[in-house]
Amino acid sequence: MVHAMREPAHRVSPRARRLWAVEAALAVLVALAAQAVWWFVDDAPDRTAHRVVAAVWAVVGLGYLVVMPQWRYRVHRWEATPTAIYTQTGWLNLERRIAPLSRVQTVDLERGPLSQLLGLASVTVTTASAAGPVRIHGLDLPVALDLVDSLTAAAVLDVGDAT
Amino acid sequence: MTERAPGDGSGWRRLDARMLLVHPVQTFVRFLPAILAILIARSSTSGSSDGDRWELVALPLIVAVGALRWLTTRYRIGDGQIELRRGLLNKTTTTARLDRVRTVDLTSELHHRALGLAKVEISTGSAGKDRLVLDSLSLVDGRRLRAELLHRAAPAPAPDLAAHPVLPVAPADVSADEELLRLDPAWVRYAPLTLTGLATAAAVVGFAVQGLQRYADDGALTSAAEQVRALVWWADVVILLAVISLLAVLAYVLSFWGFRLSRNTLGTLHARRGLLTTRETTIDRSRLRGVRVEAPLGLRLAGARRLRAVSTGLPTERGGGSDWLSPPAPVEAVTTVAVEIVDDASAVLAALVPHGPAARRRRLNRALAPAVVVGAALIAARAVLGWPTGFAVAVPVLLAAAFALGMDRYAGLGHLVTPTHLVAQHGSLDRSRVVLAREGIIGWTIRQSFFQRRAGVVTLVATTAAGRQHYELVDVTPERAHAVVAEITPALVADFS
Numbered sequence: 001m002v003h004a005m006r007e008p009a010h011r012v013s014p015r016a017r018r019l020w021a022v023e024a025a026l027a028v029l030v031a032l033a034a035q036a037v038w039w040f041v042d043d044a045p046d047r048t049a050h051r052v053v054a055a056v057w058a059v060v061g062l063g064y065l066v067v068m069p070q071w072r073y074r075v076h077r078w079e080a081t082p083t084a085i086y087t088q089t090g091w092l093n094l095e096r097r098i099a100p101l102s103r104v105q106t107v108d109l110e111r112g113p114l115s116q117l118l119g120l121a122s123v124t125v126t127t128a129s130a131a132g133p134v135r136i137h138g139l140d141l142p143v144a145l146d147l148v149d150s151l152t153a154a155a156v157l158d159v160g161d162a163t
Numbered sequence: 164m165t166e167r168a169p170g171d172g173s174g175w176r177r178l179d180a181r182m183l184l185v186h187p188v189q190t191f192v193r194f195l196p197a198i199l200a201i202l203i204a205r206s207s208t209s210g211s212s213d214g215d216r217w218e219l220v221a222l223p224l225i226v227a228v229g230a231l232r233w234l235t236t237r238y239r240i241g242d243g244q245i246e247l248r249r250g251l252l253n254k255t256t257t258t259a260r261l262d263r264v265r266t267v268d269l270t271s272e273l274h275h276r277a278l279g280l281a282k283v284e285i286s287t288g289s290a291g292k293d294r295l296v297l298d299s300l301s302l303v304d305g306r307r308l309r310a311e312l313l314h315r316a317a318p319a320p321a322p323d324l325a326a327h328p329v330l331p332v333a334p335a336d337v338s339a340d341e342e343l344l345r346l347d348p349a350w351v352r353y354a355p356l357t358l359t360g361l362a363t364a365a366a367v368v369g370f371a372v373q374g375l376q377r378y379a380d381d382g383a384l385t386s387a388a389e390q391v392r393a394l395v396w397w398a399d400v401v402i403l404l405a406v407i408s409l410l411a412v413l414a415y416v417l418s419f420w421g422f423r424l425s426r427n428t429l430g431t432l433h434a435r436r437g438l439l440t441t442r443e444t445t446i447d448r449s450r451l452r453g454v455r456v457e458a459p460l461g462l463r464l465a466g467a468r469r470l471r472a473v474s475t476g477l478p479t480e481r482g483g484g485s486d487w488l489s490p491p492a493p494v495e496a497v498t499t500v501a502v503e504i505v506d507d508a509s510a511v512l513a514a515l516v517p518h519g520p521a522a523r524r525r526r527l528n529r530a531l532a533p534a535v536v537v538g539a540a541l542i543a544a545r546a547v548l549g550w551p552t553g554f555a556v557a558v559p560v561l562l563a564a565a566f567a568l569g570m571d572r573y574a575g576l577g578h579l580v581t582p583t584h585l586v587a588q589h590g591s592l593d594r595s596r597v598v599l600a601r602e603g604i605i606g607w608t609i610r611q612s613f614f615q616r617r618a619g620v621v622t623l624v625a626t627t628a629a630g631r632q633h634y635e636l637v638d639v640t641p642e643r644a645h646a647v648v649a650e651i652t653p654a655l656v657a658d659f660s
Contacts, residue, residue: 081658099606131633132606132626
């Protein structure tokens, strides 16, 4: 998107695609459950509306399941230098975030149940601004642990957080 | 300066004893509905029994609670921190480092003022959530405390602090303060032109109308309502506007009367305002990250502006409003103050860099699209439902207004990088120009929505710990966004170019 700046160097773990796909499947299942409830609650004999909505859902949901993780995997990138952390996220809407490590306040490592099954972890870096947390989803656990260590070491060196 | 320690020998200080008078009043006001309910209940069962004289029990109880609060609440300053200790059974001690103190607010409501008291709120967190509240100190003590917290010339070494728990500070010399702005009563004329003024007034009118409807049976009111109804429609509008303007003026006077903005020799800003409830806000210079010059449409047409601080530690703009640096006032007065505060004339006054044709196209699209939809609906309604032609006539007016809005939104869009500040301006009905200190920027976000990608523009967001936490440059070209980032934080992007 921004031609003047190159992309961050590293991709996230390839298994992140599986994580996103499962998450997407859960969302689609919720929609399907709503559809099923509607099917049983609605007393009208004509079922055309149900079939049309179901067909639309099937196409959209399947497309989302297949396309989104792949697309997202191609977009999501990250890079940490001794002075800054730089990420690129999104799929339809893109977002790049840069935060200088000198302004970092906290570094968090998060592992949900799905991430634990897949051996993945997310790293969240917060600055003094409520608007500026930098998140990297779907990292391999060893990579994430290394990253947290190096970020924490860098953040400890500086004290000013501009508040 | 020798300081008395009313608490005990260790430098603990108490709230002012006069709070014992304030506390029952506050409790009374808080329980007013309950008290009224009890009174009404008693009057309906009148004469039955005088035995349950509840106020004989309640009053001493309230006074006792107040006394307990006074006895158990103590604060002290020492070792580079302020401590607040409260509670009898659940003792809580709140501690904050003095160098984390960002702003100090002194608020005096009417009953405080009658006794010469003030509530002191000390903000120690970046978003204004972490506060120490001392309710109440005498005004003199409150001001002295504020001076101790904010006007520290140089932190003394720690052993010295232990020996003298109270920092040796020269009392804030008011005569040395430099006055930046003082309210001119003629500025009250701008009150009806602000959206907030109008919204407040509309809310009051709405409540009043609802309240009046309860008494609609009252003969005098009904006849008055009949008279109003008999007037031509424009007279109604004039009356409504007059009432709303009057209320807006009232609100302006209540909140901004006696507004005075001053700066002391250390650069600390000090704003005082209010007719009945007076507020004094003090902002440490090292916490101030810039200013926001606001020009909502009404003020802009009248040649007026208003000014807010962009600072860490102030409550967000919607809550409290302690970030005012100027009430709605003439543009010259406001910009002079703004230049004085940020010390960067071009950041406040200079023409901005426009965002280009793609940004204009997007402004127009976004303004016209809803107008086109509504217009199409009106025309369809005339064709299908047989609505009167008058509605269809409104369509060109609607489209013209939308076009004007889009063009004005583009005209308001711009940014500028000065040697010390980043300037971002946007909006039409609610235009504001944010002047943000470059050293206050602690990160960048570059966003590109699906439609922005097709238009070849991005939104550059500067994140900061002050004010709204993030300020946006909407619809700039990617190259321009990168140039801004590279100019302000060259070291940051050097690795990624």
